[in-house]
Amino acid sequence: MPKDKSDKKPAPSPASPVTAPAATAPAPARRLQETDLRFLGRVSRFLASIMDADVIGRARTSGYSLQEHQRGWALQRAASGEGRSLDHLFTVRDQHLTKLGKAEQQRLLEAIDEFENHWFPVTRAVIRRVVPRAHREAFTEAFFHDLAQQPLGPGVITSVSTFLQRLDGLPKSKLPGADAVRSTLSERGLTAAREAEVRALLDLARGQQG
Structure with missing residues (x-):
């Protein structure tokens, strides 16, 4: 006697493919604070x-x-x-030193920018005050030729370097009032010692020291 078809068990459904878990991205290197x-x-x-x-x-x-x-x-x-592996710890160290280097460079640029923001306007004011009226405009144009204050950033390295070179040229200049400009700036605080401090900052910012 034929077996009732209702007794047949349903065929098992095909197994769903097993999906491998997504690989977990390694945690970024981090130095404990x-x-x-x-x-x-x-x-x-x-x-x-x-x-x-x-x-x-x-x-x-x-x-x-x-x-x-x-x-x-x-x-x-x-x-x-x-x-953690030693390689991982070296990565953490290198990233930390890079961060410190960037922070130090920013600090140097801020110090140079502060010098520029103070002494560029002061120098213009001193020129107007001590240079004879007939020569003031020509003196200002010559001293600040292609020299302008820069926004905070690497540009201040070039602008302040040029400014210091112009200061060095004042004692040798034949322009009326050049000596008076230099001596007045020294009286106001732009001494040889202050110049040396800024030159050292410029060298550090260029990576020529330290």
Whole structure:
């Protein structure tokens, strides 16, 4: 007797293809800051002190478990850098030094820009004050020829370097009032020592020292 077709079991559906989990991108290299280290220290003290007999009893009543405790230590060790390769640590170091280098360059440019913002206008004012009226315009045009204040950035290195070269040329200049301009600037604080400080900043900004 033929078997009733209703007794047949349905054929199993084909298995869905297994998709491999997406690869997790490696965490970017990061140097621990002082606040990070203090936080990790507090975590370590918590995990160590909670094992006290009196404390762990109260923690268990609040749902604190052995699994959570082990998880806490695992996270603390990972955050502290345990298991990181030496190559990874070298990458962190190099990135940190690069960041420091950029910060130092910015600091130098800001110091040079501050000098420019102060002494360019002062020099114009001194020229107007001490150079004979008949020669003021010609003197100003000659001293500031192709020389203008620059926005904060690498351009201040060139503008301030040129400014200092023009200052060096004042004692040798035949323009009326040149000596008076230089001596007045010195009286106002632009001394040889101040010039030397700025020249040192320029050398550092160019990467010629340090």
